[in-house]
């Protein structure tokens with residue numbers, strides 16, 4: 001993080017458990033306003049647990065998590081989106097029996113006026129024109145990639161300050177994955193901070209500015225995404241690429 005950057009998210013000494021052993025231990029992470037940050041690491045490294053902790057979705061947490069000056073641990077899970085955190089969880093959770101547009105509108109429950117919702121819908125349709133074409137289609141009948149667009153679009157309906165994306169490319173065709181990541185770059189370029197969890201390391205590092213590597217519940221390394229991509233020893237040791 002550049003020295004003069006404004007802190008958006010500050011996590012210190014975070015530990016997380018689901019009742020058994022700590023699945024995350026001593027996690028300290030900083031994110032600046034307007035950053036595009038990636039979290040990478042093997043299966044079960046604790047990446048999802050980290051973002052679930054931010055959203056108040058894990059049973060046991062120790063340590064400090066501050067978002068835009070607010071203590072996240074002091075808040076109930078349902079209050080966290082009000083701070084401007086949109087969390088798109090792993091697994092494309094769309095409402096299958098609702099149309100595309102109804103799914104998107106469900107993400108706007110915290111937005112003020114009707115006009116504001118219409119304006120935000122237009123913004124989401126600009127990002128994902130395919131959703132505009134299919135606005136009346138039941139979400140359960142969409143392709144996997146289109147369902148992921150709905151899930152991301154629903155997060156964007158909050159007009160978030162921070163968009164958290166948990167493994168958005170899981171199970172999608174490579175072409176769809178690339179298209180999706182281009183949209184994440186667009187979302188970031190338009191002013192939203194993005195925290196991306198991604199198994200596809202090369203892709204994550206090619207769109208993020210900085211990255212943290214999680215390994216067995218701890219942070220193994222952190223740095224500029226470009227530096228990680230260019231450093232052979234890091235690539236071999238941590239990234240498997």
Ligand SMILES: Nc1ncnc2c1ncn2[C@@H]1O[C@H](COP(=O)(O)OP(=O)(O)OP(=O)(O)O)[C@@H](O)[C@H]1O
Nearest residue numbers: 018023041042043044045046047048049050090214
């Ligand atoms: N609901 C839960 N109850 C108990 N243990 C859990 C739960 N969710 C995750 N864990 C455990 O926490 C550890 C970290 O899992 P987590 O899903 O956070 O990792 P991850 O890096 O996101 O991996 P993946 O890419 O497989 O999702 C794992 O050992 C997992 O078994």
